Amino acid sequence: MDDLLSRTRAAVWHPCTQMKQLEAAPPLAIARGEGAWLIDTAGRRYLDAISSWWVNLFGHCNPRINAAITDQLGKIEHVMLAGATHEPVVALSERLAALTGLGHAFYGSDGASATEIALKMSAHYWRNAGRPEKNGFISLKNGYHGETLGALSVTDIPLFKDTYAPLLRHSVQVPTPDMRLAAAGESAEAFALRCAAVLEAHLAEHAATTAAFIVEPLVQGAAGMAMYHPAYLTRARALCDRYQVHLIADEIAVGFGRTGTMFAFEQAPPLPLAESGIKTVRPDFICLSKGITGGYLPLSAVLTTDDIYAAFYDDATARGFLHSHSYTGNPLACRAALAVLDIFQHDQVIAANQIKSIEFTRILAEVATHPRVRHFRQLGMIWAFEVADAGAGFSDRFHQAALAQGVFMRPIGRTVYAMPPYVTNADEMRGLADAVLACLDDPAI
Numbered sequence: 001m002d003d004l005l006s007r008t009r010a011a012v013w014h015p016c017t018q019m020k021q022l023e024a025a026p027p028l029a030i031a032r033g034e035g036a037w038l039i040d041t042a043g044r045r046y047l048d049a050i051s052s053w054w055v056n057l058f059g060h061c062n063p064r065i066n067a068a069i070t071d072q073l074g075k076i077e078h079v080m081l082a083g084a085t086h087e088p089v090v091a092l093s094e095r096l097a098a099l100t101g102l103g104h105a106f107y108g109s110d111g112a113s114a115t116e117i118a119l120k121m122s123a124h125y126w127r128n129a130g131r132p133e134k135n136g137f138i139s140l141k142n143g144y145h146g147e148t149l150g151a152l153s154v155t156d157i158p159l160f161k162d163t164y165a166p167l168l169r170h171s172v173q174v175p176t177p178d179m180r181l182a183a184a185g186e187s188a189e190a191f192a193l194r195c196a197a198v199l200e201a202h203l204a205e206h207a208a209t210t211a212a213f214i215v216e217p218l219v220q221g222a223a224g225m226a227m228y229h230p231a232y233l234t235r236a237r238a239l240c241d242r243y244q245v246h247l248i249a250d251e252i253a254v255g256f257g258r259t260g261t262m263f264a265f266e267q268a269p270p271l272p273l274a275e276s277g278i279k280t281v282r283p284d285f286i287c288l289s290k291g292i293t294g295g296y297l298p299l300s301a302v303l304t305t306d307d308i309y310a311a312f313y314d315d316a317t318a319r320g321f322l323h324s325h326s327y328t329g330n331p332l333a334c335r336a337a338l339a340v341l342d343i344f345q346h347d348q349v350i351a352a353n354q355i356k357s358i359e360f361t362r363i364l365a366e367v368a369t370h371p372r373v374r375h376f377r378q379l380g381m382i383w384a385f386e387v388a389d390a391g392a393g394f395s396d397r398f399h400q401a402a403l404a405q406g407v408f409m410r411p412i413g414r415t416v417y418a419m420p421p422y423v424t425n426a427d428e429m430r431g432l433a434d435a436v437l438a439c440l441d442d443p444a445i
């Protein structure tokens with residue numbers, strides 16, 4: 001194992017890591033995985049409590065996803081998607097359209113590329129509509145949409161962004177409805193609507209130069225699992241309609257059941273219509289990745305409305321969306337995604353998770369009431385809280401202490417969160433709760 005660690009230090013540049021710190025805190029040397037567990041080269045087991053950066057849904061080495069990929073390997077591993085098509089990409093596009101109410105799936109290989117695609121499509125739509133000056137973007141304070149230059153331009157995490165500021169395009173951040181920031185005695189909903197009023201004021205002045213508003217629906221993950229009231233999404237939809245600005249839902253982290261519904265957007269209360277009836281709240285673009293393949297293979301997708309698609313459909317080549325990635329629509333990744341959707345359907349995962357999340361919240365009751373814990377919160381299969389007296393270096397100390405307890409967790413600053421694979425069972429969750437309590441009870445952490 002030592003050999004693997006020295007080789008990784010010499011040969012691999014690890015993501016989101018100051019490599020010098022790997023001397024003191026070496027990465028886990030993982031040999032294999034099994035359900036919710038990671039197993040290192042010495043045979044030690046760690047509960048994967050954050051789903052390998054939020055991507056894993058149905059466990060490691062899931063037999064059903066394995067079988068789908070293996071079957072596809074015997075047919076075709078990859079073919080370019082310009083000038084060719086194949087059954088897995090067509091079937092996946094049909095099923096994603098049925099699930100989201102949007103269509104015309106365009107594929108990338110990771111979340112950041114989905115953000116880039118949605119931003120480019122939005123601005124290109126306005127250009128095709130004869131309004132090229134509508135090319136600005138709005139996002140939420142503390143939002144995260146990926147780290148390539150375009151995605152980083154609408155991301156608002158200083159640690160990731162400040163260094164590259166000279167390379168980025170200006171975008172505008174409006175207040176986040178993060179319920180932790182509500183005034184004393186103010187409800188999460190009232191605060192959300194107060195934040196939406198600032199969005200409205202901005203749109204009233206700048207809609208003519210704005211292409212789109214991009215949001216992480218319900219939970220701002222990288223901000224530290226900041227949760228907000230769904231009324232904000234309904235209001236944002238109504239405002240984007242009124243001011244003719246696209247609404248982009250970045251469901252890269254929250255999609256595929258993470259917040260308790262297949263997509264977080266489904267929890268937005270319907271819009272009352274002036275004429276009659278109600279209108280389901282739907283974004284103009286939805287960005288999907290992370291859980292889409294159950295954590296198996298890199299894949300992302302952007303789906304949009306028929307209207308937006310129609311604005312590109314023309315005899316003129318340049319009015320088309322001339323964007324591509326080499327692995328667009330990779331058949332192996334599409335088969336993994338189809339297997340994931342089959343599991344959702346066959347095992348009634350959304351309904352099962354509803355019961356599971358109530359049970360897990362009960363298991364975490366002692367954590368929720370621990371004297372060091374603030375703002376304990378839960379939505380779907382996400383649990384998070386802040387540690388009141390967390391000092392400098394808390395995140396690393398907690399990470400190491402949890403590992404010693406057999407649990408793999410990485411707090412974001414002083415925010416501790418669990419985002420386990422959906423196959424996690426009550427015993428495993430009790431183990432997680434015990435490990436977290438042991439860390440909280442240690443005043444040196």
Ligand SMILES: *Cc1c(COP(=O)(O)O)cnc(C)c1O
Pocket residue numbers: 110111112113115144145146147216221222250251252253254289290
């Ligand atoms: C992870 C994430 C991204 C970026 O996805 P990558 O695959 O890491 O590029 C974008 N938006 C949100 C909300 C995310 O959580």
